[in-house]
Amino acid sequence: MERNIIETAMRILGIETSCDDTGISIYDDKAGILANHLYSQVKTHSDYGGIVPELASRDHIRKTIPLIQAALKEAKLTGQDLDGVAYTAGPGLVGSLLVGASIGKSLAFAWDLPAIPVHHMEGHLLAPMLEDNSPHFPCVALLVSGGHTQLIAVTSIGRYQLLGESLDDAAGESFDKIAQLLGLGYPGGAMLSKIAQQGKKGRFFFPRPMIDRPDLNFSFSGLKTFAANTIRDHQADNQTRADIALAFEEAVVDTLTIKCKRALEQTGFKYLIIAGGVADNLQLRTNLAVMMENRGGKAFFPRSEFCTDNGAMIAYAGMVRLKHGINLNLIISVRPRWPLEDLPKL
Structure with a gap:
């Protein structure tokens, strides 16, 4: 089913189940966010020191439908009042993705609505569009989270070119691992x-x-090892732990800042988007904002609640895709590994 660009108000249900958070949101392209609900599985996985995929899938099964019902009730809407159902189709944990895809496709079929598969990282990239002060294009986007560290050249919404990415551990993953070694949980x-x-x-x-190196790739595994050795070689009193945490944070933030500056120089772009869970890091936000001000440009960040996984960013990305037309079918498929550059151009 083809949908042409729609000028009237559009309401999209967004379902985010790529990893360990269940995010449900309803977005109206005229009124903004009508409802936004999030269930975190932190308590479930904290005892294991990391995400257990099977447990994550089971929690999504339990929580997704109740959260959708709560969002519809808050927005005072029914399924017939919506224009589409957007769900995260990848990348992510295959079991978690299948929960959201199955529910999203089923509801779309029941309500006779388009079902829009959304790329998780495009959702993050477009999260700053949920703010009043939305980004300008073209720009460089730094997508930095637990699973991804990428630099993207964005000429317009839907037109992306990968400039560089992490060759091993992502920045957010490294933060979590060093925190665990410091006894922070x-x-x-x-x-x-x-x-x-x-x-x-x-x-x-x-x-x-x-x-x-002149390229725009990242590698944090060696830094992680260096920090782990430092922790091993020093007494773990509170001040030493704080000193090591500061040194590690400075190293990651400086590295990200240097690479962002290099990407801006190579592209000639004046604007920078920072999105993903690590985008909520205060030192990173401060450094990049100052760097962009010194360059005569501007940095754009989502608010804290939209840095981590959430349904609002999926609803917004789904709305953009729907307005440009999609092909609807009933096949339930997900892509645990999905390069951002493989998205259809808008």
Whole structure:
């Protein structure tokens, strides 16, 4: 079924189940977000020190339908009041993705609506569009989360070129692993940044990986190992832990900042989007905002609640895709590995 560009108000249900958070939202392209609900599985997985895929899938099964019902009730809508159902089709955990895809396709069929498969990272990239001060294009996008660290050249919405990415651990994954070694629990990225505020600057200095290379790729595995060895070799009192946390955070933030600056220089773009879970890091936001101001450009961030996985970004990305026309079928399919550049151009 083809849908042409629609000028009237459009309401999209967004379903996000790519990993361990169940996000449900309803977005109206005239009124904005009508409802936004999120169920976090942190307590479920914290005892294991990481995400257990089977447990994640089971929680999505339990929570997705009740959250959709709650969102419809809050927005005072029924399924017949919607124009489409958007769901995360990848990348992510295959079991979690299948839950959202199955529910999204089934509801779309029952309500006679288009079902829109959404790329998870496009959702993150477009999350700043949910703000009043939305990004300008063309721009460079830094997508930085637990599973991804990527630099993307964005000429317009739907037109993306991968400039560089992590060759091993993503930045967010490295934050969580070092936090765990510091005894901060899981997920520990935010807790690491919190204790880093008490750290003594200059006591430790960690390497900035791959900044001497001309490309725009990242590698955080060596930095993670360096930090792990430092933790092993020093007494784990509170001040030392804070000092190590600060040195590690500085190394990651400096590396990301240097690579963003290089991407801007290579593309000639004046604007920068920062999105994904690590985009909520205060030091990263500050460094990149200052860097862009010094360059005469501007940085755009989503608010904290839209940095992590959420249904609103999926609803918005689905709305954009629907307005440009989609082909609807009843096949339920997901792509656990899905390059952003493989998306159909808008």
